[in-house]
Amino acid sequence: MIKNLIFDFGKVLVDYDFVSFFSKYIPDAERCKAFTPVIYNERLQLLLDREERPFDEIMEDIVNENKEYEKEIRFFIERYPELVTKEIDGMGDLLRRLKAEGYKLYGLTNWCSKVHITISQFDIFTLLDGWVISSEEKVVKPEPEIYQRLFDRYGLEPSECVFTDDREENIEGARRMGMDGIVFVDAKQYEEELRRRFLS
Numbered sequence: 001m002i003k004n005l006i007f008d009f010g011k012v013l014v015d016y017d018f019v020s021f022f023s024k025y026i027p028d029a030e031r032c033k034a035f036t037p038v039i040y041n042e043r044l045q046l047l048l049d050r051e052e053r054p055f056d057e058i059m060e061d062i063v064n065e066n067k068e069y070e071k072e073i074r075f076f077i078e079r080y081p082e083l084v085t086k087e088i089d090g091m092g093d094l095l096r097r098l099k100a101e102g103y104k105l106y107g108l109t110n111w112c113s114k115v116h117i118t119i120s121q122f123d124i125f126t127l128l129d130g131w132v133i134s135s136e137e138k139v140v141k142p143e144p145e146i147y148q149r150l151f152d153r154y155g156l157e158p159s160e161c162v163f164t165d166d167r168e169e170n171i172e173g174a175r176r177m178g179m180d181g182i183v184f185v186d187a188k189q190y191e192e193e194l195r196r197r198f199l200s
Contacts, residue, residue: 002198004156005098006174008141008165009109012184013091013124016083024082025075038066039076048112051135055112081117087124090187095127107131108150108163110140130154141165142173151177162198164190 010016018040026032039062047058059077063070095105107128109115113135119125132150134140139149151158158178165171171181182193 002103002160002162004104004106004154004161005194006106006108006150006161006163006179007095007128008163008167008170008184009107009111009115009118010084011088011166012164013088013107014084014118014122015086015088017085018083020085021076021079021083022072025079026072031072035069035072038062038069039073046140049110049134049140050138051112052138055114055135080114081121084118084121087122088187092124092127094187094191095124099127104129104154106150106154106156107133108141108146108165110134141167141170142176144173144177147174147177147179151179162194164194 007013018036022032022036022039023029026035044058044062048055051058056077059073063073066073099105105128107125108131111118111133115133115135125131130153132146132153134146137146137149139146141147147158150156151161161179163171163174163179163181164184165174165181166184168183171183174181180198182190182197184190
């Protein structure tokens, strides 16, 4: 019996847009195109998600490695929360309905320590009963330990949980830990699949 619903944050509860962010602050289209991969790449995102060193220290290394883009990198550091643009359409209402139906709601996200600014800006996070954030744990999805910390912290039985994430590899990581999941596309698809597969 499913009792607990677990949600990734980015692209599931809230949306973010690197391209729009950089375009806003770098009007030269060619420079923007050249700069974007300096920040928007798997290596840096993993460093920030795991945050074994403070965010500002990691970003100073990026400045030192890319002096020609120092101004743009500092815009990114100063205005990082602006990356998050809105709640995902329909998810706030859906979480309210699921909560009213008696399900416990939790978050499990790969995100740097700046996530707490985002949490304070969007009402959807007030609907969660708790969360586990990679940068606080120094482990990231789909590593087994981050799922286990969620289970341990809130006393959850994996077989009583359904996890949703926009990345298939993170759902596979959950399944290896005994928690089934749904690859998120949008609120309508998530609710239909959730009710058909798990709540009927």
